[in-house]
Amino acid sequence: MSEYIFKRARLLGKDVVDVHVLDGMIAAVSGDEISSANATVVDASGLVVLPGLVDSHTHLREPGLEDSETVLTGSQAAAAGGYTCVNAMANTTPVQDSAGVVEQVMRLGEIAGYVDVRPVGAVSSALEGKHLAELGAMAASDAQVRYFSDDGKCVSDPVLMRRALEYAKAFDGVVAQHAQDPRLTERAQMHEGDVSAELGLAGWPAVAEESIIARDVLLAKHVGSKVHILHVSTAGSVDLVRWAKAQGIAVTAEATPHHLGLDHTEVRSYDPMFKVNPPLRPREDVEALRRGVVDGTIDVIGTDHAPHPIEEKDCEWAVAANGMIGLETALSVVQESLVDVGLIDWEDVARLMSYEPARICASPDQGRPVAAGEPANLCFVDPDARREISGRAGHSKSHNTPWEGRTLPGRVMYTVHRGVPTVWEGELRSHGDVMADRAKLGRVGSLTV
Helix, strand or coil, X not given: CCEEEEEEEEECCCCEEEEEEECCEEEEEECCCCXXXXXXXXXXXXXXXXXXXXXXXXXXXXXXXXXCCCHHHHHHHHHHCCEEEEEECCCCCCCCCCHHHHHHHHHHHHHHCXXXXXXXXXXXXXXXXXXXXXXXXXXXXXXXXXXXXXXCCCCCCHHHHHHHHHHHHXXXXXXXXXXXXXXXXXXXXEECCHHHHHHCCCEXXXXXXXXXXXXXXXXXXXXXXXXXXXXXXXXXXXXXXXXXXXXXXXXXXXXXXXXXXXXXXXXXXXXXXXXXXXXXXXXXXXXXXXXXXXXXXXXXXXXXXXXXXXHHCCCCHHHXXXXXXXXXXXXXXXXHHHHCCCCCCHHHHHHHHHHHHHHHCCCXXXXXXXXXXXXXXXEEEEEEXXXXXXXXXXXXXXXXXXCCCCEEEEEEEEEEECCEEEEECCEECCHHHXXXXXXXXXXXXXXXX
């Protein structure tokens, strides 16, 4: 039997409750004291309890790019950040464009044991943007993929994008678009604007994102299908998504913590840690994104966790890889950028980082309320803690964080995945201990242990 009672936690930052976890499920949540002779009791006073976080946008790199990350190390970083489910993007080697590869990634996640790993299926074969990948086969596989993306590359061919929307509609799937017109961003190094002109770097114009979003919401309307816009980064993009929703188009949108917390002036340092795609934008775009989060135009906050080995970041700006890690800092950045300044509350955090990403990405048993009878996927965070960020001290295999050396609020003290603690008293538990507890419950995902 696996039994825990978390005492006096603040449910979504509000009511003080005891949370009783028994055999993988939430047995009770009560403002009255809960007791049990067999339970491990945790004093959670002052901690905010949230549903386990769900990331709509994670790059785990395995198979094929294990020098950057593995499913195990990425899962550990996710658990340390309060996540109980991640959606693993398709740009692996081989690409996740077939039933066999998505099932392999799912199995690796089960063996890792820290979070649910939901493989994202590629839209196009080998991410080449020429022919549809095996969407139907991936949907019918054991992985039951319902979320498809060529992220890292745009599905720039409108005919291919239309076909993908039509095909995915047959099994209620979602096509997630990396909105970037490749012809408008050739050799681009950062946002096109006054800072790029000052630094002499080739610019990535906002219209390259906005034109694809405009096209795709109209395609989604025409087909009657669902489209999700990844890492929205400009004010114009927010306006387009807001307009499309007002028309009744089935569009959802994601923002990243780094686009909510950083702007393009960081590039003046020429530190490649700030090089990302889409690029950091001006402050007015950051503020527009925040307003989009507040008014519901932005549905989810996804990390776009993009690990790279040190040689791809510790180099000159022009040849550095795009991307930042973010699983272990996302909740803290959201707290600093949105919660602590009064724009949203912890209930909104649960919606943006758990309920909605689970719904959009079709993640079973995730993004559920903290309530009796629900799977025990939980995150307990100390909002009053402060911590200095160090990439090397994190659990990702890569260290490319833009928050290096900065102090951020909040610390995840406990993460519980399907009834098994993966983080305990602020420390990641060992793989052996996690899997031993998993064995006591008998199963993880579809894998008997």
